[in-house]
Amino acid sequence: MELQQLLYFQHVAHSENMTRSASDLHISQPSLSKVIRVLEQELGVLLFDRRGRKIALNEKGRLFLRRVETVLNELKEARSELQAQDKEVKGTLHFYFDVASSVIPDVIRSFRLLYPEVTFELDQHYGAPSSPRFDLCVTSMPVGLRGTEKVDLLKEELLLAVPLDNPLAVQSSIRLDQIADEGLICLRKGNSLRELADALCKTAGFVPKISFESDDPATVRGLIRAGQGIALVPSLTWPGTFDETIKLLKLENPNRFRTIELHWKKDHPLGLAAQTFRLFLIDYFSKLPHNL
Numbered sequence: 331m332e333l334q335q336l337l338y339f340q341h342v343a344h345s346e347n348m349t350r351s352a353s354d355l356h357i358s359q360p361s362l363s364k365v366i367r368v369l370e371q372e373l374g375v376l377l378f379d380r381r382g383r384k385i386a387l388n389e390k391g392r393l394f395l396r397r398v399e400t401v402l403n404e405l406k407e408a409r410s411e412l413q414a415q416d417k418e419v420k421g422t423l424h425f426y427f428d429v430a431s432s433v434i435p436d437v438i439r440s441f442r443l444l445y446p447e448v449t450f451e452l453d454q455h456y457g458a459p460s461s462p463r464f465d466l467c468v469t470s471m472p473v474g475l476r477g478t479e480k481v482d483l484l485k486e487e488l489l490l491a492v493p494l495d496n497p498l499a500v501q502s503s504i505r506l507d508q509i510a511d512e513g514l515i516c517l518r519k520g521n522s523l524r525e526l527a528d529a530l531c532k533t534a535g536f537v538p539k540i541s542f543e544s545d546d547p548a549t550v551r552g553l554i555r556a557g558q559g560i561a562l563v564p565s566l567t568w569p570g571t572f573d574e575t576i577k578l579l580k581l582e583n584p585n586r587f588r589t590i591e592l593h594w595k596k597d598h599p600l601g602l603a604a605q606t607f608r609l610f611l612i613d614y615f616s617k618l619p620h621n622l
Contacts, residue, residue, distance in 0.1 A: 331369070335365055339369055343395045346384075346386055348363055348385060421601060428468075430590060437611065448603045465594065465598070470590045479593070483612065484589070486566040486567060487580075487581075490560060490563075503579055506534035507536065514527075514541060515553045515554055554576065555573065592611055592612065
């Protein structure tokens with residue numbers, strides 16, 4: 331079985347028209363038909379149903395096509411990686427993120443220690459971009475982005491942060507309905523963490539009472555440290571937020587997790603710098619402590 335056979339098969343499988351494929355591939359139709367027949371003989375199965383001059387990919391053909399496209403994509407990626415070996419990692423990355431704002435600066439710092447010629451244009455607006463202009467996007471918005479591929483970077487638990495002088499601090503875990511009358515410190519609506527917090531409270535049967543609301547995660551973290559209320563907080567991506575004056579309580583609610591995703595656009599081939607940063611992000615988040 332040769333690579334050219336697989337490429338010819340892929341084209342015919344998508345077109346289901348031998349004449350059109352032969353023209354596109356610059357090969358005679360009899361020669362292309364012979365390639366497909368030889369391939370079927372090697373596999374010992376028919377890949378197409380033939381009705382007169384018409385062909386249609388059958389179930390075995392669809393199964394084989396999925397495997398072939400996986401192989402061809404791997405070969406394409408391998409070729410790109412080999413060609414990139416001698417290229418310098420540099421350029422400007424358009425990077426959107428609406429989550430993990432305490433972690434991302436250290437990610438960028440660590441990356442630029444290795445690749446100082448890479449610069450960043452950062453976009454940090456809340457809410458999934460309706461017309462995304464980014465190379466890479468880190469988000470935990472529940473509504474997926476259209477036209478992108480993604481990989482999960484991290485699944486993290488939400489905890490309840492309470493000052494030690496709050497009566498709730500004697501507990502090690504808590505049900506959300508127990509805080510229905512408590513004032514919450516929150517990010518503004520549109521932020522993915524706020525959307526998740528509202529959804530959790532709704533599931534628990536109440537609308538949260540908001541005592542402080544801000545569009546700046548750093549302000550929210552400062553208010554928590556200042557003991558101005560309680561807050562639902564991420565367990566991993568707000569490092570250094572809490573000291574001995576704050577007690578972190580486990581939530582007893584089942585949907586207390588969020589998933590942080592890395593997206594890139596399907597129709598926008600990534601440059602070497604973006605490819606390298608994508609791999610770096612995946613590796614960095616995989617090494618965070620207690621990644622669930």
